[in-house]
Amino acid sequence: MRTIFVINPVAGNGNSMKKWQKFKETIHFPYELAVSRYSGHATELVRELHNSPDPVLVVGFGGDGTLREVIDGAAGAPQLIVGSIAAGSGNDFGRGFHSFADAGEIATFLANPESTRKDLGEFVDDKTHHFVSSSGIGFDAEISVMVNRSRIKRWLNRIGMGKLVYFLYVVITLLRFRLFCLTVELEGETVHYDKVWFATVNNQPYFGGGMKISPHSVADDGILELTVVNRLSRLKLLLVFGTVFSGKHLRFKEVHQLQGKKFSLAADRAVYRHVDGDSAGRTPGNRSIPYYVSKNEWYSVNK
Numbered sequence: 525m526r527t528i529f530v531i532n533p534v535a536g537n538g539n540s541m542k543k544w545q546k547f548k549e550t551i552h553f554p555y556e557l558a559v560s561r562y563s564g565h566a567t568e569l570v571r572e573l574h575n576s577p578d579p580v581l582v583v584g585f586g587g588d589g590t591l592r593e594v595i596d597g598a599a600g601a602p603q604l605i606v607g608s609i610a611a612g613s614g615n616d617f618g619r620g621f622h623s624f625a626d627a628g629e630i631a632t633f634l635a636n637p638e639s640t641r642k643d644l645g646e647f648v649d650d651k652t653h654h655f656v657s658s659s660g661i662g663f664d665a666e667i668s669v670m671v672n673r674s675r676i677k678r679w680l681n682r683i684g685m686g687k688l689v690y691f692l693y694v695v696i697t698l699l700r701f702r703l704f705c706l707t708v709e710l711e712g713e714t715v716h717y718d719k720v721w722f723a724t725v726n727n728q729p730y731f732g733g734g735m736k737i738s739p740h741s742v743a744d745d746g747i748l749e750l751t752v753v754n755r756l757s758r759l760k761l762l763l764v765f766g767t768v769f770s771g772k773h774l775r776f777k778e779v780h781q782l783q784g785k786k787f788s789l790a791a792d793r794a795v796y797r798h799v800d801g802d803s804a805g806r807t808p809g810n811r812s813i814p815y816y817v818s819k820n821e822w823y824s825v826n827k
């Protein structure tokens with residue numbers, strides 16, 4: 525079986541290349557290397573493998589964005605089996621799917637390769653977007669956009685205080701976020717929510733670097749879960765965030781969860797959106813966007 529490592533050199537705030545330099549010394553099997561040169565490049569690199577007659581183990585070496593791109597490229601090709609080495613910042617992928625601990629574990633897998641079919645989330649506006657773990661609109665997406673745009677991020681990273689920038693933007697966004705109204709259509713029923721902080725669609729339980737926002741999500745059941753949080757004071761929102769790591773937030777009456785094969789979401793204004801924690805523009809105001817499981821499935825290393 526061929527093995528290809530797809531490396532994102534900017535993952536983990538630029539530390540993934542350093543991690544790779546150490547990691548490669550521990551590999552004792554033949555492998556190929558592909559380095560992502562720009563956003564979206566990993567998808568293109570992996571798509572080129574669709575013609576491969578032989579099975580290929582494609583190991584994404586990066587964070588959640590890298591794995592989304594790799595899986596986007598691999599989806600629809602059963603001979604491409606995706607594995608990962610966590611080298612990002614949040615690494616929610618490794619919480620919901622299997623992530624190899626070291627090169628030795630990859631060698632063990634190669635001796636007896638088995639794969640499992642997994643769902644890929646999809647929605648369409650002006651183009652088709654995919655998500656592996658989650659995609660959401662509102663408060664959390666606005667924080668990721670602000671953090672990624674932030675000029676002080678690079679400076680804080682340099683002095684080893686990169687996490688501080690998230691805390692800073694949680695506070696700033698908390699103070700200035702404009703709540704929105706959301707209309708959800710699910711299997712012929714329409715539900716309206718007002719004063720919404722955020723809505724997130726999950727394929728696996730985790731988002732935001734270890735928060736168990738959607739405890740009932742299973743990544744191979746053909747079903748997605750929608751979580752909507754509304755009508756909370758700023759103070760209570762912080763309290764609810766504190767309980768998400770344990771999955772206890774579902775006890776709050778302001779946290780709503782729905783399950784289905786397809787949701788359509790319409791916000792009453794343009795709201796920031798993320799896919800797997802990466803900025804994905806804004807959802808258009810007053811237009812219904814359907815979220816569903818793609819017909820193109822992907823194959824994960826079986827563990």
Ligand SMILES: Nc1ncnc2c1ncn2[C@@H]1O[C@H](COP(=O)(O)OP(=O)(O)OP(=O)(O)O)[C@@H](O)[C@H]1O
Binds near residue numbers: 532563
């Ligand atoms: N050479 C490149 N230059 C700039 N951006 C790139 C390059 N290659 C990939 N990217 C982009 O980098 C983004 C961030 O990567 P990734 O999400 O893997 O790292 P991270 O943000 O550190 O980790 P996590 O999402 O787990 O917190 C990806 O969405 C991808 O589109």
